[in-house]
Amino acid sequence: MDKERLKGNLDLLLLAVLEDGPAHxxxxxxGLRERSExxxxxxxxxxxxxxxxxxxxxxxxxxxxxxxxxxxxxYTLTPAGHRALAAERAGWQRFARxxxxxxxxxxxxxxx
Amino acid sequence: MDKERLKGNLDLLLLAVLEDGPAHxxxxxxGLRERSExxxxxxxxxxxxxxxxxxxxxxxxxxxxxxxxxxxxxYTLTPAGHRALAAERAGWQRFARxxxxxxxxxxxxxxx
DNA sequence: TGTCCATGCCTAGTGAAACTAGGCATCGTG
DNA sequence: CACGATGCCTAGTTTCACTAGGCATGGACA
Numbered sequence: 494m495d496k497e498r499l500k501g502n503l504d505l506l507l508l509a510v511l512e513d514g515p516a517h518x519x520x521x522x523x524g525l526r527e528r529s530e531x532x533x534x535x536x537x538x539x540x541x542x543x544x545x546x547x548x549x550x551x552x553x554x555x556x557x558x559x560x561x562x563x564x565x566x567x568y569t570l571t572p573a574g575h576r577a578l579a580a581e582r583a584g585w586q587r588f589a590r591x592x593x594x595x596x597x598x599x600x601x602x603x604x605x
Numbered sequence: 606m607d608k609e610r611l612k613g614n615l616d617l618l619l620l621a622v623l624e625d626g627p628a629h630x631x632x633x634x635x636g637l638r639e640r641s642e643x644x645x646x647x648x649x650x651x652x653x654x655x656x657x658x659x660x661x662x663x664x665x666x667x668x669x670x671x672x673x674x675x676x677x678x679x680y681t682l683t684p685a686g687h688r689a690l691a692a693e694r695a696g697w698q699r700f701a702r703x704x705x706x707x708x709x710x711x712x713x714x715x716x717x
Numbered sequence: 718t719g720t721c722c723a724t725g726c727c728t729a730g731t732g733a734a735a736c737t738a739g740g741c742a743t744c745g746t747g
Numbered sequence: 748c749a750c751g752a753t754g755c756c757t758a759g760t761t762t763c764a765c766t767a768g769g770c771a772t773g774g775a776c777a
Binding site: 532593595 | 612613708710
């Protein structure tokens, strides 16, 4: 998957994953990988700073839990996060429609 | 239109515009603006360096013409440019399908 | 006649976003 | 007991598009 294209869309992806329920960073990474069937296999250096940024922005709330001896930081969407997700989805759709208008490439779920 | 999302998609847009026939830089800018109904209103500082880069990469060929007293540099898609455009379209579709898989946002031409 | 806007080209430096590459710790398995 | 998977973190780099400036011509309008 093209890395450059990800720019500007990372928040959308993270918020969408967390929409299905709270998760910790590592689970977000694996969840993203699974949902996209390997398409989005993002490094930790991308995910963790982004989660911190989203929390800083008030879109996520986090709390520490311990599973066995491993500490996890679990993130949950805040109400502002839900609103931001909706805005991100709309923004993505606007952009993708622009691309369609210029290139003629439409996108649905099914492969060609 | 979100500026960050453009990253990685600029070549696709430029090549797609030039697919309809040769054009000079300024015409690419206005063509892009019209096709997207104002969505992609990109500054010259974005377009010109990108066209130079694409020519350097062998995807475009250019020649100077003069219209009245105004000099224009007209760009044409090379065969490699056509192939690159096809690859860009495929890359975009792959990416957009990944986004769909994660977020559920499908994109067709028609607005909601 | 002079000024201003659209046309038309260009580039050095900035800024924003994700990534690289490293560090640290625990747990299970061979 | 070593190594991979789990799990967290951050400083610095890279990679893109953009900002902000420069330059020139032609037409319209005062």
